Amino acid sequence: MQKYFSIFIILLTVHFLTASTETIETGLPKKKKKEFVVMIDPGHGGSDTGTPGTGRYKTTEKDIALDVSLALGKKLSQLPNVKVIYTRTKDTYPTLNERAVMTNKKKADLFISIHCNAQPGSKGTAYGSETFVLGLSKNKTNLEVAKRENSVIYLEDNYEETYEGFDPNSPESLISLIILQEEYLNQSIEIASYIQNEFKVTAKRKDRGVKQAGFWVLSKTYMPSVLVELGFLTHKKEEDFLNSKKGKKVMTESLYNAVKKYISRHMETVDNHQDVQIVEEETTEKPTSRVFPDVTFKVQLAASSKKIATKAYNFKGLQQISREKSGSIYRYFYGETSDYEEIKRLKEKAKQKGYTTCYIVAYKKGKKVSLSEVLKQ
Ligand SMILES: [Zn+2]
Structure with a gap:
């Protein structure tokens, strides 16, 4: 009898959960029409x-x-x-x-x-x-x-x-x-x-x-x-x-x-x-941080002899792109923050977009410094 009772409880819980998700869903702004x-x-x-x-x-x-x-x-x-x-x-x-x-x-x-x-x-x-x-x-x-x-x-x-x-x-x-x-x-x-x-x-x-x-x-x-x-x-x-x-x-x-x-x-x-993107946006809001006040971190995406506009559509949809010229080479970066945890997340995002060889660089007072030195602080 007790067994039946627990099954009943489980069923009830399942029903309750389903019902509650429905309510949550309708409470959200309307999902974009599939188009x-x-x-x-x-x-x-x-x-x-x-x-x-x-x-x-x-x-x-x-x-x-x-x-x-x-x-x-x-x-x-x-x-x-x-x-x-x-x-x-x-x-x-x-x-x-x-x-x-x-x-x-x-x-x-x-x-x-x-x-x-x-x-x-x-x-x-x-x-x-x-x-x-x-x-x-x-x-x-x-x-x-x-x-x-x-x-x-x-x-x-x-x-x-x-x-x-x-x-x-x-x-x-x-x-x-x-x-x-x-x-x-x-x-x-x-x-x-x-x-x-x-x-x-x-x-x-x-x-x-x-x-x-x-x-x-x-x-x-x-x-x-x-x-x-x-x-x-x-x-x-x-x-x-x-x-x-x-x-x-x-x-x-x-x-x-x-x-x-x-x-x-x-x-x-x-x-x-579209669904994946929504999930991604939610997960990037994690509050963990590790700030180095006098340091700027960026993710280096690519280096090229070509000057390319720093627009998202040129970089697989990534926003916040910057460019730097050294000699005849242009370097392209994604993101800019003093938060090391944040830049790590941005690096992961760039990797997911296909920049598999991207890496983090660090700057102090506008000058490039060794990342490992910074992290020792
Ligand atoms: Zn034609």
């Missing part, structure tokens, strides 16, 4: 026409990119819990930098830049669809595509300042930034493969494959990102196809199927990611 945000970037625009193609049409790359982008967005936004945003919806030209900043600000889960290809010279023999993810490429043809898409930077005023010395003619100079997108490479390749498969099967296009090259706009986004080349406007037949209603429709349909498939596989991960 998957897709940023669609119609390439070029305004005075930047993109490739003019064979010249037989009034429309250029920017027009086709916009038509397909808007049609894709319209279809995607009908999916439950999917939010679509665009870098442009009209014939305007946001700079590449503005596009990247916008995308990061809106915390998009996926970035798709839509373009049309051009073959250099007057042969007009190349045709087919290809999708790029960010990476280094020694392949000459891939480099040419990246150069052409990056070259719009030249049209902007102060491009040297905005792009921090990046040379559009040398996509290899993106090397230091490529590391920052690496985290998303697998997912970028995944969506790129879905897109290429759809182009082949649904749209019956020549599949030129998933490729890697140094695109500036892809290097600056902080989420899985791809750049789609729908087809060659320098190829007469393909140009006709991409200018036709039917062509645009079938390319839109293909992109839609691919993105839909990707979303269905990643909706869960997006939610988990």
